[in-house]
Amino acid sequence: MAAIRVRGVSVYFGGFQTLRSVELEVGEGEFLAVIGPNGSGKTTLLRTIVGVLRPRVGAVYIDGKELQEYSRLELARRLGYVPQGLERQKFLTVLEFVLTGRRPYISFDYARVDYEKAMEALRRVNAEHLAARTLDTLSGGEFQRVVIARALAGEPEVLVLDEPTSNLDPRFQLEIMDMLRGLTGDRITVVSSMHDLTQAYRYADKVVALKGGQIYAMGRPEEVLTEDNLQRIYGVKVKVFPEHRAIILDNSL
Ligand code: ADP
Numbered sequence: 390m391a392a393i394r395v396r397g398v399s400v401y402f403g404g405f406q407t408l409r410s411v412e413l414e415v416g417e418g419e420f421l422a423v424i425g426p427n428g429s430g431k432t433t434l435l436r437t438i439v440g441v442l443r444p445r446v447g448a449v450y451i452d453g454k455e456l457q458e459y460s461r462l463e464l465a466r467r468l469g470y471v472p473q474g475l476e477r478q479k480f481l482t483v484l485e486f487v488l489t490g491r492r493p494y495i496s497f498d499y500a501r502v503d504y505e506k507a508m509e510a511l512r513r514v515n516a517e518h519l520a521a522r523t524l525d526t527l528s529g530g531e532f533q534r535v536v537i538a539r540a541l542a543g544e545p546e547v548l549v550l551d552e553p554t555s556n557l558d559p560r561f562q563l564e565i566m567d568m569l570r571g572l573t574g575d576r577i578t579v580v581s582s583m584h585d586l587t588q589a590y591r592y593a594d595k596v597v598a599l600k601g602g603q604i605y606a607m608g609r610p611e612e613v614l615t616e617d618n619l620q621r622i623y624g625v626k627v628k629v630f631p632e633h634r635a636i637i638l639d640n641s642l
């Protein structure tokens with residue numbers, strides 16, 4: 390059974406249609422990369438998958454059950470979401486913030502196990518040393534890793550991330566991508582939007598390319614990330630090096 394199934398989903402903002410009849414499946418423990426130009430509907434798709442947005446037409450299923458049939462608590466335990474451009478609550482410490490990822494599991498107050506899970510999540514993103522810092526003192530990349538840690542602290546079965554590596558330097562980009570790949574080994578399903586096409590090629594099992602709110606192409610990275618497709622999707626020339634699993638953008642080619 391697919392961990393995530395999106396069936397005939399259309400999303401509108403007022404009269405404006407942002408997603409058109411989107412249909413996709415992600416298997417348990419698979420890594421799906423969502424690519425596409427700015428405004429193509431990536432964030433809208435991710436927000437629909439985690440239930441922040443409700444489609445006007447169609448439905449999203451998690452483990453075979455429609456999103457609307459889950460209680461909020463059940464859903465919060467299964468899904469982790471790392472949004473883009475989250476506001477910082479300045480005076481919280483990193484540990485306090487990451488602990489909020491344990492909320493779906495606590496009844497009264499945090500227990501020892503919650504602190505352990507929070508610290509373990511910080512270790513996973515190499516941010517353990519930041520635990521006592523307040524959020525306002527973090528660099529953009531440090532904060533991004535801490536937001537990912539908060540999602541991991543909730544032990545999600547499905548982790549959805551919106552451009553998680555956009556603020557990170559090359560080393561941390563690779564660390565986060567390796568870490569996400571490692572999660573799929575623990576049968577966690579990962580869905581992530583991204584702009585780095587080489588990373589999509591190297592890390593994803595499956596790529597969905599959006600254009601104008603529709604799925605333009607979907608399949609294995611080597612099927613979707615072709616020079617023809619990418620030129621049509623982004624309107625720029627690209628060069629694909631399949632033997633290196635690498636892609637460069639270059640209008641001079
Ligand atoms: P992407 O993440 O691929 O850049 P988005 O999903 O954020 O794209 O946006 C897709 C389209 O939907 C854009 O044209 C955007 O302006 C529109 N849109 C997104 N959110 C809203 C909203 N809350 N209200 C109105 N329009 C929106």
Ligand code: MG
Nearest residue numbers: 431432433473
């Ligand atoms: Mg977006």
